[in-house]
Amino acid sequence: MYNARDSFLRDRAQDFDHVKERLVAILRNRTLSHAAARNSVVVSGSITPQDMLFFKQTRSLGFITEVGGINSHACIMARDMGIPAVIGIRNATSDIISNITIIVDGYAGVVIVDPSEETLREYTAKQAQAEEYRRKLGSLIHEPAVTTDGTTVRLFANVDTPKQVDAAVMMGADGFGLVRTEYMLVDRGRYPSHEEQTEWYCDIANRAFPKAVTFRAFDVGSDKFREGIPHHEDNPALGLRGIRFLLYRPDIFEQQVCAILKASVHRNVRFMLPMVSVIEEFEQAKALIQHCTQRLDSEGFEYDANMPVGVMIETPAAALLADAFAQVADFLSIGTNDLAQYTLATDRTNELVADIFDALHPSVLKLVRMTVDAARAYEKPVSLCGELAGHAAATELLIGLGLTELSVSTTVLLELKQRIRGVSREECMELVRRVGSCTTTPQVYAMLARSE
Numbered sequence: 382m383y384n385a386r387d388s389f390l391r392d393r394a395q396d397f398d399h400v401k402e403r404l405v406a407i408l409r410n411r412t413l414s415h416a417a418a419r420n421s422v423v424v425s426g427s428i429t430p431q432d433m434l435f436f437k438q439t440r441s442l443g444f445i446t447e448v449g450g451i452n453s454h455a456c457i458m459a460r461d462m463g464i465p466a467v468i469g470i471r472n473a474t475s476d477i478i479s480n481i482t483i484i485v486d487g488y489a490g491v492v493i494v495d496p497s498e499e500t501l502r503e504y505t506a507k508q509a510q511a512e513e514y515r516r517k518l519g520s521l522i523h524e525p526a527v528t529t530d531g532t533t534v535r536l537f538a539n540v541d542t543p544k545q546v547d548a549a550v551m552m553g554a555d556g557f558g559l560v561r562t563e564y565m566l567v568d569r570g571r572y573p574s575h576e577e578q579t580e581w582y583c584d585i586a587n588r589a590f591p592k593a594v595t596f597r598a599f600d601v602g603s604d605k606f607r608e609g610i611p612h613h614e615d616n617p618a619l620g621l622r623g624i625r626f627l628l629y630r631p632d633i634f635e636q637q638v639c640a641i642l643k644a645s646v647h648r649n650v651r652f653m654l655p656m657v658s659v660i661e662e663f664e665q666a667k668a669l670i671q672h673c674t675q676r677l678d679s680e681g682f683e684y685d686a687n688m689p690v691g692v693m694i695e696t697p698a699a700a701l702l703a704d705a706f707a708q709v710a711d712f713l714s715i716g717t718n719d720l721a722q723y724t725l726a727t728d729r730t731n732e733l734v735a736d737i738f739d740a741l742h743p744s745v746l747k748l749v750r751m752t753v754d755a756a757r758a759y760e761k762p763v764s765l766c767g768e769l770a771g772h773a774a775a776t777e778l779l780i781g782l783g784l785t786e787l788s789v790s791t792t793v794l795l796e797l798k799q800r801i802r803g804v805s806r807e808e809c810m811e812l813v814r815r816v817g818s819c820t821t822t823p824q825v826y827a828m829l830a831r832s833e
Contacts, residue, residue, distance in 0.1 A: 422483045424473050430567045433458045443485035445492055447473045448732060457718070457768065458564075459487075461541065461790045467492050469732030518795035522553040526798045532806040534780065536798060537595075537788035539766060542568075543581070546588040549791040553798075556593040558714065558788025559653070559766040560585060562637070563599045571608065575636045582644035593649050595714070595788075596641050597693070598666075599633070600655040601626045609633065618728060623656020623693075628665055638673040645685035653691045653714055658698040660705055666690075667709075695719035695767075700748035703755035713756045714788075717767030721745045739822045740769040746778070746816065746825070753783045764788055774829045776800040778816060781809030808832075 422443040423436055436444070444459055444466040459466040465487030477483065477494055484493040484504050493500060526534045537558030538549035546557065565573060565581055573581070586594050602610060602622025609630055614620040627634035644650055654666050670690060677684055692699065692706050695716035699706060707713060721740040722729045729738050739745075749765070756763035764786035769775050771789035776797065779787065789797055812832050819825045 422485055424477050424483075426474055430458055430564065433462075437462055437464070443467075443483075443487070445470055445473050445477070445483075445485060447471060458541065460768075461539065461545070461792065463792045469735065515795075518799060521795050521798050521802075522551075524553075524798070524802070526555075526801045528780065528801060528804055528806045528809075530805040530807055532780065533785065534801050535764075535786045536794055536801075537593075537764065537766075537786065538791045538794060539788050540585075540791070543584045543588055545791060546585055549794070550589070550592070552791050552794045554592070554791065554794060556595075557585075557589055558595050558764050558786065560594060560596045561600070562596055563601060566599065566601070566608070572633055572636075575640055578637060578640035579643050582641050582650075586644045586647060586650050590647050590649050593651060595651040595653050595691070596644075597653045597655055598624070598627055599637060618722065624654050624662045624666060625656065628662065628669075631669060634666075634669060635673055638670055639677060642670075642673060642677055642684040642688065643682055645688045646683045648685045648687075650685060651689045651691060651712065653693055653712075655693045655716075656695060656719070657692045657706070658696045660702065660709070663692060663706065663709060691762075693766075694748075694752045696723050697748060700752050703752040704758065707755045707759040707761045710761065712762040712764070713752060715749055715752055715763070715765040715767065717745065717749065717765060717769040720748060720767065721769075724748060740767060741772070741775060741778075741825050741829075742822045743816075743819050743825060746782070749779075750782050750813075757783060762786065771797060773800070774826065777804050777809045777812050777832060778829065780804065780806055781811070781813035 419439045420442060422445065423441050424445045425432075426447045428436075428444055428446055433444075441464065443464060446466075446468050447470060448468075456466055456468055465485045467485055467487060467490050470492055473492075477492075481495055482501075484491075484496050484500070486493070486504070493504075496504070526536050528534070535555045536553075537556045538545075538552070538554040539559040539561070540546055540549060540557055541561050541564040549557065562582075565578070582596060585596075600623050601608075602620060602625075603618045610617075610621055610626070611629075621629055627637075638652070641650065641652055652670070654663065657663055657666075667690065674684070674686065689711035691712035691714055692710040693714050693716045694700050694703060694706070696719065700720065703713065717740040718729060721727075721738060721742065724745050725737055725739075725742060727734040727738040753763055763784070765779060765784050766788035770779065770787040771793040773796075777800075780801070787797065812828070816825055816828050819828060
């Protein structure tokens with residue numbers, strides 16, 4: 382089927398795979414019941430981003446899976462939603478029975494089955510302390526994120542839905558550094574029409590106004606939405622994903638670009654291209670965007686003719702060419718999740734190599750610094766929107782590297798602001814100088830621990 386000459390049959394091969402997997406799961410009695418998850422902890426072999434959206438609607442309390450990495454997109458969604466999740470617990474579906482009390486400690490990555498009364502009291506107290514801590518952080522909502530020696534750091538939010546925009550605004554976000562548009566596909570299970578997209582983008586841009594909104598183009602492929610991939614890929618993380626897929630399917634790309642341009646009418650919209658590795662991809666994308674502006678001009682639509690177009694730096698190739706990208710792009714955004722994956726050659730969804738994957742590895746930090754230096758040299762804005770931006774141990778390091786724009790999950794905005802207000806830029810720069818001599822991740826963590 383994947384090698385069929387007929388393009389329609391090739392496109393449907395993935396659908397048949399999904400049906401096959403669903404039937405096998407039913408026969409093995411291993412299907413996920415979204416409705417049964419209400420007010421419960423979900424224990425599953427794995428969870429997809431689409432499952433995560435369903436479970437959010439049914440108000441699931443937590444997640445435990447047998448396979449997957451802590452930086453998979455499903456896990457990132459759980460953190461964005463503030464739902465505790467522990468990933469990679471072997472034999473969880475066979476060892477954990479239904480209708481039993483479970484503690485899911487997402488901070489420590491611990492699962493406690495049938496806890497004692499003493500343990501329950503201990504975790505109930507921890508939960509109360511966490512709620513009190515979050516309440517106290519609320520006093521920082523209207524305070525600026527400024528270091529003790531006067532360096533301002535702009536804090537943006539990463540969001541997936543229009544409703545999340547409202548929550549981020551309430552938490553004092555300075556703007557939106559990453560809108561993951563592909564979750565519109567995950568939610569619908571298909572590519573939405575041009576009209577549906579226009580409504581969705583306009584809704585987000587209007588809710589955020591006058592704050593800036595950065596829409597990332599559909600980052601299709603890898604462990605996310607895969608509809609439209611022409612055939613099965615043995616290694617999808619290195620395959621047709623991000624900008625590669627969009628240039629392969631200009632019909633889908635053009636429809637999205639036109640819809641986002643229409644949403645830019647109030648001039649608070651930026652557009653970001655994912656998984657760009659070579660300059661040619663950026664040039665081809667810019668040509669398509671130019672074609673879209675001409676089309677809207679001929680149809681009489683208003684839009685921001687100067688809408689900024691930026692590049693995500695999430696491959697070693699892009700980081701090594703950051704000076705070239707900084708000359709042609711309007712802004713750069715560092716995606717440390719994929720940057721770490723490709724730099725360290727570790728699948729971030731694979732629990733077997735989870736001990737290798739770490740965005741604080743010296744090689745990744747060198748690429749981050751290279752990107753920041755290139756953006757500053759050409760006076761282009763640069764931000765970091767990967768999970769590293771919200772990492773408790775990384776705040777001083779990122780400020781020391783020269784980053785003054787960070788985009789994180791709404792749930793960690795205030796905690797990150799508190800950390801920024803407690804450090805000086807001079808101390809952060811000194812920390813970077815010390816970390817510069819490290820050659821291993823444990824050495825970096827040891828250096829960070831000494832700075833606390």
